[in-house]
Amino acid sequence: MSRGRLEAFSDGVIAILVTIMVLNLRPPSGDRFEDLRAMVPNLLIYVLSFVMLAIYWNNHHHLMQVVERIDGRVLWANMGLLFCLSLTPVATAWLGPHWRASGPVLAYGLVLLAAAIAYFILTTQLLRIHAPDSRLAVAIGQDWKGKLSMVGYVVAVLLAIVLPLAAIAIYIAIAVVWLVPDRRIERVAADRAAPPG
Amino acid sequence: MSRGRLEAFSDGVIAILVTIMVLNLRPPSGDRFEDLRAMVPNLLIYVLSFVMLAIYWNNHHHLMQVVERIDGRVLWANMGLLFCLSLTPVATAWLGPHWRASGPVLAYGLVLLAAAIAYFILTTQLLRIHAPDSRLAVAIGQDWKGKLSMVGYVVAVLLAIVLPLAAIAIYIAIAVVWLVPDRRIERVAADRAAPPG
Amino acid sequence: MSRGRLEAFSDGVIAILVTIMVLNLRPPSGDRFEDLRAMVPNLLIYVLSFVMLAIYWNNHHHLMQVVERIDGRVLWANMGLLFCLSLTPVATAWLGPHWRASGPVLAYGLVLLAAAIAYFILTTQLLRIHAPDSRLAVAIGQDWKGKLSMVGYVVAVLLAIVLPLAAIAIYIAIAVVWLVPDRRIERVAADRAAPPG
Amino acid sequence: MSRGRLEAFSDGVIAILVTIMVLNLRPPSGDRFEDLRAMVPNLLIYVLSFVMLAIYWNNHHHLMQVVERIDGRVLWANMGLLFCLSLTPVATAWLGPHWRASGPVLAYGLVLLAAAIAYFILTTQLLRIHAPDSRLAVAIGQDWKGKLSMVGYVVAVLLAIVLPLAAIAIYIAIAVVWLVPDRRIERVAADRAAPPG
Numbered sequence: 017m018s019r020g021r022l023e024a025f026s027d028g029v030i031a032i033l034v035t036i037m038v039l040n041l042r043p044p045s046g047d048r049f050e051d052l053r054a055m056v057p058n059l060l061i062y063v064l065s066f067v068m069l070a071i072y073w074n075n076h077h078h079l080m081q082v083v084e085r086i087d088g089r090v091l092w093a094n095m096g097l098l099f100c101l102s103l104t105p106v107a108t109a110w111l112g113p114h115w116r117a118s119g120p121v122l123a124y125g126l127v128l129l130a131a132a133i134a135y136f137i138l139t140t141q142l143l144r145i146h147a148p149d150s151r152l153a154v155a156i157g158q159d160w161k162g163k164l165s166m167v168g169y170v171v172a173v174l175l176a177i178v179l180p181l182a183a184i185a186i187y188i189a190i191a192v193v194w195l196v197p198d199r200r201i202e203r204v205a206a207d208r209a210a211p212p213g
Numbered sequence: 214m215s216r217g218r219l220e221a222f223s224d225g226v227i228a229i230l231v232t233i234m235v236l237n238l239r240p241p242s243g244d245r246f247e248d249l250r251a252m253v254p255n256l257l258i259y260v261l262s263f264v265m266l267a268i269y270w271n272n273h274h275h276l277m278q279v280v281e282r283i284d285g286r287v288l289w290a291n292m293g294l295l296f297c298l299s300l301t302p303v304a305t306a307w308l309g310p311h312w313r314a315s316g317p318v319l320a321y322g323l324v325l326l327a328a329a330i331a332y333f334i335l336t337t338q339l340l341r342i343h344a345p346d347s348r349l350a351v352a353i354g355q356d357w358k359g360k361l362s363m364v365g366y367v368v369a370v371l372l373a374i375v376l377p378l379a380a381i382a383i384y385i386a387i388a389v390v391w392l393v394p395d396r397r398i399e400r401v402a403a404d405r406a407a408p409p410g
Numbered sequence: 411m412s413r414g415r416l417e418a419f420s421d422g423v424i425a426i427l428v429t430i431m432v433l434n435l436r437p438p439s440g441d442r443f444e445d446l447r448a449m450v451p452n453l454l455i456y457v458l459s460f461v462m463l464a465i466y467w468n469n470h471h472h473l474m475q476v477v478e479r480i481d482g483r484v485l486w487a488n489m490g491l492l493f494c495l496s497l498t499p500v501a502t503a504w505l506g507p508h509w510r511a512s513g514p515v516l517a518y519g520l521v522l523l524a525a526a527i528a529y530f531i532l533t534t535q536l537l538r539i540h541a542p543d544s545r546l547a548v549a550i551g552q553d554w555k556g557k558l559s560m561v562g563y564v565v566a567v568l569l570a571i572v573l574p575l576a577a578i579a580i581y582i583a584i585a586v587v588w589l590v591p592d593r594r595i596e597r598v599a600a601d602r603a604a605p606p607g
Numbered sequence: 608m609s610r611g612r613l614e615a616f617s618d619g620v621i622a623i624l625v626t627i628m629v630l631n632l633r634p635p636s637g638d639r640f641e642d643l644r645a646m647v648p649n650l651l652i653y654v655l656s657f658v659m660l661a662i663y664w665n666n667h668h669h670l671m672q673v674v675e676r677i678d679g680r681v682l683w684a685n686m687g688l689l690f691c692l693s694l695t696p697v698a699t700a701w702l703g704p705h706w707r708a709s710g711p712v713l714a715y716g717l718v719l720l721a722a723a724i725a726y727f728i729l730t731t732q733l734l735r736i737h738a739p740d741s742r743l744a745v746a747i748g749q750d751w752k753g754k755l756s757m758v759g760y761v762v763a764v765l766l767a768i769v770l771p772l773a774a775i776a777i778y779i780a781i782a783v784v785w786l787v788p789d790r791r792i793e794r795v796a797a798d799r800a801a802p803p804g
Binding site: 415418419422423426427430433482485486489492493496497499500501503504508511512513514516517 | 614615618619621622623625626627629630632633634635637638639640641642643654657661664665668671786
């Protein structure tokens with residue numbers, strides 16, 4: 017089964033998700049520059065969601081570079097990831113105007129948590145059909161960053177009930193941690209050109 | 214004629230259809246977590262439509278792997294399939310808030326039936342230009358699953374007039390049957406690497 | 411300059427145009443099957459626009475198969491075509507509910523005419539950098555179908571002022587003529603595999 | 608790291624941005640041809656934004672042709688560019704009906720300025736990992752056009768406060784300058800086929 021079309025389809029979906037979030041950025045009805053002020057929270061939440069989706073695209077890109085084969089279960093695990101990511105725009109649209117309220121902060125965190133779990137399942141399904149000494153297995157390793165992110169989202173989601181702003185701070189912190197591209201996979205991928213022995 | 218651009222165009226259209234359905238998931242106007250409850254039917258119908266489109270993408274992906282050539286009629290049969298699939302978002306948008314009413318359930322089923330027929334026509338057009346012992350012909354075989362789905366949709370559509378919920382149950386059942394990737398084609402595609410003799 | 415990315419970008423834009431027209435197909439507010447009746451004109455106009463865009467994709471696909479090189483002017487001629495095609499959704503959205511009025515029928519025809527002219531300019535720019543005996547020049551030939559379509563659109567646009575329905579009939583007739591894939595190019599493209607002598 | 612998927616993702620995002628701007632072109636509510644007159648400013652601003660995005664796609668296309676390698680920082684610089692470009696539709700939607708007011712003209716200019724800076728950063732990041740005598744370094748050269756555009760946008764943005772129409776004239780002038788494809792890179796890319804010695 018070819019991984020090329022899987023990459024193309026995932027790229028397509030993520031590119032569209034990134035851009036349709038813009039449709040929720042409505043311009044002000046007035047025409048003064050100060051009228052933009054009301055858009056600021058929406059814009060900042062859009063930045064956060066854009067970065068989150070860009071991180072997933074980046075990690076997906078790195079992951080696929082060391083994948084040797086895929087099968088039906090990998091295809092569906094990937095669809096599960098795309099489904100979770102597809103809820104980002106609606107979670108963003110709700111959070112934008114209500115970023116101080118528990119409900120939208122909680123819902124946003126649940127979407128991020130679901131995406132993190134779906135990504136974890138995708139790596140699990142890929143590991144199932146790769147050798148323990150494969151480039152992929154070496155690159156993923158213990159996946160501490162992925163596991164800690166899931167713990168972080170669980171904590172943030174619980175915290176959102178009482179302290180929504182603290183939960184948002186955790187979302188931002190996790191995004192910052194991931195902004196650094198996955199050196200593990202980048203290193204392994206760079207080795208590809210080098211002779212195996 | 215190259216099948217690469219046909220795949221790329223189909224992937225693009227399906228990726229966009231999957232994602233623009235999200236635009237119909239409007240966030241609640243309130244800011245409490247309980248306000249999400251009103252979104253639940255919409256969300257479940259979205260899951261169903263997402264899975265349906267993902268199944269078509271998956272099957273299209275598998276089908277194209279064993280295609281050896283395409284022609285003008287195949288291009289148009291493929292366009293017909295994309296047209297039918299493109300009605301999914303509007304059918305989903307109608308069904309979301311009216312999932313207990315006959316009309317929207319019936320219309321949703323007609324779109325699914327039309328897509329199933331269009332896919333059947335696409336396979337027919339492909340078989341026309343492939344040898345009876347081609348990988349494609351072997352992979353499609355009698356296509357019981359495709360034919361039974363069409364019968365299932367006809368039954369569901371008729372049932373929708375009196376028992377809309379039973380019709381939805383049939384739609385879900387057909388989706389579940391298809392969730393299993395097409396072993397026939399996957400087996401034949403896997404044979405590709407093996408020597409023909 | 412590679413033609414691959416030009417194809418990919420054009421496919422992307424056309425795939426998105428085809429699908430965002432669906433966003434203008436609003437589901438009825440009622441929940442009875444009969445409520446769909448009000449959607450019928452919109453749906454039929456959508457079919458027409460879908461077919462028109464599919465024809466352009468098809469012809470673009472065939473044209474690009476015999477292209478040997480592109481340059482900056484070809485890139486911009488292609489952008490001009492994509493711009494004209496990008497007006498299809500708004501022309502469709504206006505025509506849908508007003509298909510008996512002169513204004514929207516006229517505007518729709520002007521968009522079709524502009525796209526036909528842009529496609530003609532694209533072929534002219536391609537011919538400029540291909541030899542008179544190139545596969546491309548042979549395939550395009552006198553381009554009677556393209557020239558007659560432009561004449562047809564001019565007639566239809568003038569007719570729209572007094573007889574909107576007759577203009578729509580001409581739009582449909584031109585679409586039907588183009589539905590047949592371009593045999594000229596298909597023949598030349600098929601020859602590609604055959605030895606040149 | 609492969610540049611192919613970076614190109615594909617960027618193409619996808621730009622293609623979607625170009626087309627979703629069309630969603631802000633609402634058809635008139637009336638059905639007379641004269642009703643289109645109210646759309647004219649919106650349409651002209653759409654043309655400007657379409658041309659701007661097409662220029663970025665064109666330059667990105669040319670730039671990538673001479674890129675030999677990318678890394679994580681290039682990926683993020685590219686994401687930054689896509690983010691700035693993604694604000695074009697909302698800036699366009701605000702400017703359309705308010706093209707005589709300082710605020711929207713200023714905001715539109717800030718988006719253009721941000722995109723120009725992001726493109727400059729992308730070239731800087733690429734130069735960092737290419738040799739000074741690489742095809743890329745030769746092609747970019749002193750980048751006078753890029754630097755002058757940034758100065759032009761700064762002037763225009765300041766001017767927008769007192770003379771919005773003059774600022775729009777500068778935006779158009781910069782677009783016209785860029786409409787000419789980047790001869791420098793086109794020349795270097797054309798040399799690629801020629802032997803290096």
